[in-house]
Amino acid sequence: MKFALKILKDFPAYLWSGWGAVASILLFIAFWDAGNQVYGDLVLPSPLETFKTLSVMLSDESVITEIKTTLYRASIGFGLSLVLGTSLGLLAGFFATASMMSRPIVTILVGMPPIAWIVLAMIWFGMGDETVIFTVIVASFPIVFVGALQGTRTLDGELKEMAKSFKFPWHMKFFDVYFPHIFSYVFPAWVSGLGMAWKIVIMAELLATSNGIGASLAVARSQLDTPTALAIVVIMIGSLMFIEYIILEPIKREVELWRD
Amino acid sequence: MERLEVKNLNHSFGFTKILQNINFTLQKGEVLSIVGPSGGGKTTLLHLCADLMDVQEGSVTNSFVSSSFAFQEARLLPWKNVIDNISMGLLAAGYRRRDAIEESKKIALRFGLEERDFEKFPKDLSGGMKQRVSFARALVLKPSLLFLDEPFSALDIGLKKELQTILIDMISKKEISILFITHDLMEAIRLSDEILLLKADPGHIVKKFSYTLPQHERDDAFVYEQSAKILQDEEIIDTFELRMK
Structure with a gap:
């Protein structure tokens, strides 16, 4: 509770520190506009036109429904890999044999291109929610799993010994010695897992479903509707940036204050 | 009466024998130090006494009501x-x-x-x-019992002296008993009632030195004098390999 309050208290200062980021985004939009002037509206619509399309889309009920569908799939998929990846990763980390054996499996999971998973999932589950959710899980699970595994494997033996010498009860061992260390590995893994899930959900929808923002992107492509396609990209990037910079980064800063 | 008693202690890592037939008793209010070269099994012995490691052979009986451990690194x-x-x-x-x-x-x-x-x-x-x-x-x-694992070895002389003074103050009030391992003879002489010399391969106790002068009455002259004396000792020369080759 105290912790949450501290995050809120430091939030304005954090936002204020974001002017540099805003400047760099504006610079990027300036280059985008230059690209529009060189290549024309069909290839690269201007930022202004894109944002106009975006605001029209966001006031449209049906587009909101598509976004909700995508959010649902992404959160189910990511939520499952978060729970599974974290718990299995911790479990594997506590046993030397399990962590040794899981390494090659993780390599297979990471090495397999997501597009191949989509094809397999389409064969196994058909065209629908399951295919998308499965692909999201398969793509983001190994990232979370490896984070949890590494966190547990790198626990400091000297600190464990210290805890033993002071006869820490089990709850202190867990909350004061193990948890902060493991969390400092698991949390960044969650963040990158989330980024991965968000990218994969769009790709899987584009290929395997008839609804969701991915499918809308496919429709925009077939109708050569570049402004809509770009507006969808803006939705994707914007939401990811919001989650990462407005929600996760302040938490991460507070959690990792003790780090060098 | 609170005491720490080590009897016929043997310890091996795999086939390598680390400690052989270690016997000593630490009484309440006493300071006992174990000196010896690095890698001689001092830390293992201390960990066994502090119950951070399981005893394989022999016994460690600790009847002190409370104990704590200060490590070589701060941890x-x-x-x-x-x-x-x-x-x-x-x-x-x-x-x-x-x-x-x-x-x-x-x-x-x-x-x-x-x-x-x-x-x-x-x-x-x-x-x-x-x-x-x-x-x-x-x-x-x-x-009631403090385990010290070369805690002064990385400190500058000022801080070393400051921390030792605090300990000596507690010792003279009979508030604390200390089991202390070090490779610094002068440090051991300043603080201990008894010094055990641990020789390596495998670690075994070769000699005991006792000092009766209360710690707070020991001045630099005393420490230098005793260090000079102890450094003449054949067993010390042998254990620390001080002989000129």
């Missing part, structure tokens, strides 16, 4: 600030949080930490400050 929790680190041992011993914090603040001041350091994380402390925190964490428990 602070990097995600806890100074005061929280010091209070860890108290919390583990079942103190209420508020009392633990209060006690920790008191002892931190006594160990030369300042109020503005209290909220700092270990990454912002110098090596000497970390060791002060580690000492405070061990001593805030008012242990």
Whole structure:
């Protein structure tokens, strides 16, 4: 509770520190506009036109429904890999044999291109929610799993010994010695897992479903509707940036204050 | 009567024998140090005595009511600030949080930490400050028996002397018993009632030295004189391989 309050208290200062980021985004939009002037509206619509399309889309009920569908799939998929990846990763980390054996499996999971998973999932589950959710899980699970595994494997033996010498009860061992260390590995893994899930959900929808923002992107492509396609990209990037910079980064800063 | 008794202790790692037939008793109020070259099994012996390792052969009987351990490195929790680190041992011993914090603040001041350091994380402390925190964490428990694993070896002479003075003060009030391992003979002479010489391969005790002068009456002259004397000893020369080749 105290912790949450501290995050809120430091939030304005954090936002204020974001002017540099805003400047760099504006610079990027300036280059985008230059690209529009060189290549024309069909290839690269201007930022202004894109944002106009975006605001029209966001006031449209049906587009909101598509976004909700995508959010649902992404959160189910990511939520499952978060729970599974974290718990299995911790479990594997506590046993030397399990962590040794899981390494090659993780390599297979990471090495397999997501597009191949989509094809397999389409064969196994058909065209629908399951295919998308499965692909999201398969793509983001190994990232979370490896984070949890590494966190547990790198626990400091000297600190464990210290805890033993002071006869820490089990709850202190867990909350004061193990948890902060493991969390400092698991949390960044969650963040990158989330980024991965968000990218994969769009790709899987584009290929395997008839609804969701991915499918809308496919429709925009077939109708050569570049402004809509770009507006969808803006939705994707914007939401990811919001989650990462407005929600996760302040938490991460507070959690990792003790780090060098 | 509180005491630590080690009988016929043997220990091996795999096929390598580390300790052989170790026997000694530490009585309440005594300071016993074990000196010997690095890699001679000192740390293993101390860990066995402090119950950080399982005894394989022989016995370690510890009837002291409480004990704590100060390590060679500070071993602070990097995600806890100074005061929280010091209070860890108290919390583990079942103190209420508020009392633990209060006690920790008191002892931190006594160990030369300042109020503005209290909220700092270990990454912002110098090596000497970390060791002060580690000492405070061990001593805030008012242990009846203190295990010290070469805790002064990385400190500058000023801080070394300061921490030793605090210990000597506690020793002369008979508040504490200490089992202390070191490779520094002068340090051992300054603090100990009895010194055991541990020779390596495998670690076994070859000689005992006793000092009866109370610790707070030992001045530099005494320490130098005794060090010079001990350095003439055949067993010391042999154990530390001091002979000119």
